[in-house]
Amino acid sequence: MKKHLPLIIFAGLCVVPFMDLSSYVMHILILVLMWSVIGMAWNILGGYTGQVSFGHAAFFGFGAYTAGLLYYHLEISAWWGIPACVVILTALSLVVGYICLRLRGAYFALATLALGEICRVTAENLVDFTQGNMGIMIRERTWVEKTWFFYIILFIAAGTFILIKTVMESKLGYYFVAIREDQDAAESLGIDTTFYKTISLCLSGVLTGIAGAFFMNYMGYIDPGVVFPLYDISITTVMVVMVGGAATYWGPIVGAVIMVFLAEEIRSLPYIGAAHMTVFGVILILIILFLPNGIVGDFRKLLKPFKSKKGASS
Amino acid sequence: MSLIEVKDVTMRFGGLAAVADVSFVLNKGEILGLIGPNGAGKTTLFNVINGFYHPTKGDVYLKGKRVTNLRPHVLCKLGVARTFQVVRPLQRMSTLDNVIASAFIRAKSKAEAQEVSLEVLKFTSLYDDINVLSKSLPLGKRKRLEIARALATQPEIILLDEAFAGLNPTEINEQIDIVKRIRTERGITILIIEHHMRVIMDVSDRIVVLNYGQKIAEGTPSEIGHNPVVIEAYLGEEHNA
Numbered sequence: 001m002k003k004h005l006p007l008i009i010f011a012g013l014c015v016v017p018f019m020d021l022s023s024y025v026m027h028i029l030i031l032v033l034m035w036s037v038i039g040m041a042w043n044i045l046g047g048y049t050g051q052v053s054f055g056h057a058a059f060f061g062f063g064a065y066t067a068g069l070l071y072y073h074l075e076i077s078a079w080w081g082i083p084a085c086v087v088i089l090t091a092l093s094l095v096v097g098y099i100c101l102r103l104r105g106a107y108f109a110l111a112t113l114a115l116g117e118i119c120r121v122t123a124e125n126l127v128d129f130t131q132g133n134m135g136i137m138i139r140e141r142t143w144v145e146k147t148w149f150f151y152i153i154l155f156i157a158a159g160t161f162i163l164i165k166t167v168m169e170s171k172l173g174y175y176f177v178a179i180r181e182d183q184d185a186a187e188s189l190g191i192d193t194t195f196y197k198t199i200s201l202c203l204s205g206v207l208t209g210i211a212g213a214f215f216m217n218y219m220g221y222i223d224p225g226v227v228f229p230l231y232d233i234s235i236t237t238v239m240v241v242m243v244g245g246a247a248t249y250w251g252p253i254v255g256a257v258i259m260v261f262l263a264e265e266i267r268s269l270p271y272i273g274a275a276h277m278t279v280f281g282v283i284l285i286l287i288i289l290f291l292p293n294g295i296v297g298d299f300r301k302l303l304k305p306f307k308s309k310k311g312a313s314s
Numbered sequence: 315m316s317l318i319e320v321k322d323v324t325m326r327f328g329g330l331a332a333v334a335d336v337s338f339v340l341n342k343g344e345i346l347g348l349i350g351p352n353g354a355g356k357t358t359l360f361n362v363i364n365g366f367y368h369p370t371k372g373d374v375y376l377k378g379k380r381v382t383n384l385r386p387h388v389l390c391k392l393g394v395a396r397t398f399q400v401v402r403p404l405q406r407m408s409t410l411d412n413v414i415a416s417a418f419i420r421a422k423s424k425a426e427a428q429e430v431s432l433e434v435l436k437f438t439s440l441y442d443d444i445n446v447l448s449k450s451l452p453l454g455k456r457k458r459l460e461i462a463r464a465l466a467t468q469p470e471i472i473l474l475d476e477a478f479a480g481l482n483p484t485e486i487n488e489q490i491d492i493v494k495r496i497r498t499e500r501g502i503t504i505l506i507i508e509h510h511m512r513v514i515m516d517v518s519d520r521i522v523v524l525n526y527g528q529k530i531a532e533g534t535p536s537e538i539g540h541n542p543v544v545i546e547a548y549l550g551e552e553h554n555a
Contacts, residue, residue: 171427177411177415178407178416181406187385187386188396188398189390189415
């Protein structure tokens with residue numbers, strides 16, 4: 001049963017478009033899947049390899065702008081952005097890795113935080129190239145219906161899930177975790193930590209970029225404030241993984257479900273709706289205090305109070 | 315034949331010379347003990363040999379080749395493995411996964427890495443604990459896990475940094491047995507830092523004594539035990555009596 005769970009969920013999601021759901025519900029589901037991809041991508045670097053990044057907006061935005069600029073300057077379909085991302089984001093990751101990965105812990109986090117902001121400010125000011133704050137608009141959308149967008153992001157998410165599972169069960173996965181647990185020990189056991197951290201960053205960056213390129217195609221409009229923001233992308237990415245459970249296969253997915261629904265719900269509340277980031281902050285503090293391994297990581301702990309009430313004898 | 319040669323190594327941190335002009339040779343097949351009071355520079359010397367530190371002066375040679383400025387993972391690939399004084403297992407991984415992670419350096423497939431790891435875990439008698447999370451192992455077993463991880467890289471030389479510290483007498487005897495078998499059954503050369511005089515006198519062929527970063531003596535255990543300089547600097551009055 002547990003072994004087939006991914007397949008069952010995948011099959012279930014495949015039939016969702018036939019259920020005649022409203023366009024709004026489909027939109028939410030697409031966002032959930034997109035955030036799952038971003039969360040899983042972040043998890044490779046932050047969860048498994050232990051290099052916490054506060055700048056994943058940089059990768060997301062780069063992906064989105066890769067797609068957008070291909071369309072705007074070369075007048076080809078923005079969908080080419082997805083394959084182009086693999087090249088562009090690998091290059092970006094190598095540069096970022098060369099500069100930032102020599103830093104450890106909080107210093108690495110700070111460097112990535114700066115990276116995201118640098119990208120945003122650059123995109124705002126390179127007006128000739130990126131249109132600055134006017135943003136890039138795709139005039140003719142590929143589809144009006146959401147069905148195909150849903151299938152595309154579903155396949156991207158499934159692909160990401162399989163890729164991560166394969167990687168984590170291979171030599172790479174062992175090395176990533178070894179680096180997270182103790183970089184010096186890993187180094188002295190023959191692991192080229194710089195090299196493997198760079199690989200982890202490339203994987204994470206490319207997958208985040210693909211999600212960004214999808215976002216460009218799906219939303220049809222981007223500007224620096226939408227794809228490079230610190231709060232709405234970088235911090236939310238960290239939250240998705242922390243809430244769901246870092247270094248677990250299902251954590252980012254569970255986190256994406258919760259965060260997207262929460263964001264939608266809180267935003268529609270009167271008075272506190274505008275302060276949804278504050279609410280997220282409080283949630284994050286509570287999660288770190290009580291469920292440091294996230295909902296998936298601490299699932300047993302969550303069940304405990306219910307169990308002890310039912311069976312006092314056990 | 316000398317496997318490792320440490321030549322005039324000086325390691326300064328600011329004004330302090332943690333190691334000053336130390337030279338010695340580690341011969342193939344021997345167990346060389348490295349002793350000295352706290353702060354004598356033993357671990358610093360390990361870090362220099364291992365590539366964590368690049369010495370201020372002097373060089374380290376591995377089989378005649380200069381390896382002074384290589385990084386630790388390169389040295390590991392060349393056959394130098396080490397353990398840490400403060401045990402550093404990969405906490406949230408099982409014992410087996412810990413060892414597999416280091417076996418991958420030479421293993422071509424996961425199956426091969428697992429095979430190597432299981433053999434090493436049997437050798438260090440940790441076979442019953444392969445599925446235990448390494449952070450929940452008691453200290454004695456964690457010390458053995460350190461050795462197992464180093465062995466899984468299939469080294470020619472192993473550097474043991476206080477592999478006996480904090481163990482009870484029974485565990486010490488088991489550990490002595492393992493250290494001796496590393497040489498006899500696996501043909502691995504050993505450089506060992508140790509505080510326990512009983513252990514170091516028992517396992518070493520030769521001993522190098524450091525004090526305040528300088529080498530003050532070198533010789534067989536019985537020579538060291540009778541060396542007045544060493545007794546004064548290190549063994550203290552207790553031994554004199």
